Amino acid sequence: MQINPQSRDDLSAQIAKAIKDAIIQGDLIVDARLPSEAELCAQFQVSRPTVREALKRLAAQSLIRTQRGATGGAFVNRLNFEDAYAQHITTSTLLLSMNAVSFETACEARYALERACAPLAAHRRKAEHLAIMRAEIRHQSEPDLSDEAFCTSDVTFHRALVDAAANPVLSYQLAGAVEAMQPLMNIITFSARDRAKIIALHIRIADAIAAGDGLAADAGLVQLEQETLYLAKTVFDARSA
Amino acid sequence: MQINPQSRDDLSAQIAKAIKDAIIQGDLIVDARLPSEAELCAQFQVSRPTVREALKRLAAQSLIRTQRGATGGAFVNRLNFEDAYAQHITTSTLLLSMNAVSFETACEARYALERACAPLAAHRRKAEHLAIMRAEIRHQSEPDLSDEAFCTSDVTFHRALVDAAANPVLSYQLAGAVEAMQPLMNIITFSARDRAKIIALHIRIADAIAAGDGLAADAGLVQLEQETLYLAKTVFDARSA
DNA sequence: AGCGCATCAATTGTCTGACATTTGATGCGA
């Protein structure tokens, strides 16, 4: 965590990387206070704006937090699941929207991951998860729901299913896949009959989870994937015609 | 993408959020050029360092890239899988190391996700993936390999398995789970007999993938998970004694 | 002695102005 030659990288990028590496290596532990901006200036032999740009880079990744005042400064932030979720979802969403990932590819990934949760969710689901799933199913049955609201409810339903697996690492990894799909899903317009089919599958999945039957839940997810793909295909065919 | 009241947030954070939202909403498309720093100063009524701090925040997330010179400026970056991988792995690694996630939880998530890939990998694996897996198995068999090198090779093997599923979204989501586990895995010291067991399972999995037998690969992964948990338990028990 | 309050000092947040550096565009001359 020292030198900074006249390389092609920005000074602020180099400094940010040096501090980031120190955090990853464990040289700077959680809640440790970084040197003040003035001290960092002296240490790296750069001006204060440059140091500040470096610190802002780290703040953007939730690696540090800053606090003003007498005992203020920059502190190593405990990266919590909530912040990581938000970052992951943003990145995943942009990744999908910017790289022309096909609906099929995204859908396949999403359901493959979700099916991985099914057996765990069936074993460990709590009343609260089932309650959310049931509530969303009811919500989805409301006749004058917009397509977008239907998709949002769908995400909440699946999120509850994933959370029921009671593994925060799994929930974190899956958040990206499930939520990032929503913009793609929003393209689809649902007929009343489409919705009925989806809701029926949701009920089937929720029942299976409630009964602790992981295999049945898995089967439901397989059918739901096929149904989703079929609906998407219909929309895309209609659009190209 | 305008106003900036005197709220409690940093001005640079507000500006970064405004631009980020514009990118997510699609108001700024890939490779679009942002206004110059001077123009952004005028638009947001702030000074140049403040604008620059905001831009550095976005650069830290690979949302924009900057270029010097006459036709330079800040451009919306196409978020590629490679950059997203790196970010995701960093975040996942820190999330695990900072939140005292148990080995069991991380291991469960990792193998649950990996098993989701198994059937797809069995169908779609190319010669190159099999070649990597075979090569890593040979590498793991070298007697004077350090524990750390053994773990690195293990990651490469599993990465090839995941990539064999030929779904970039899946690979991206899984990269975090597999690579972030490595620091935890590095704690384990392997006896020669431990390695022999793991290598045997790797061979079994690779054979199953080569044969297109997703179920057999899945069974191999289940055993590998149990073996890994058993090894970790041994280490932890020995450490606490 | 104990409590309350004003002051202080340290630190980050922001601004102004300037200069350095990079790099494509321009225009002139051979």
Next chain:
DNA sequence: TCGCATCAAATGTCAGACAATTGATGCGCT
């Protein structure tokens, strides 16, 4: 027409200053 020097625009960096925040300090009063 080609090649080169110059120019202009933009980012990168620096120096210095002031504002705002906030815990710590010390004084005075009870």
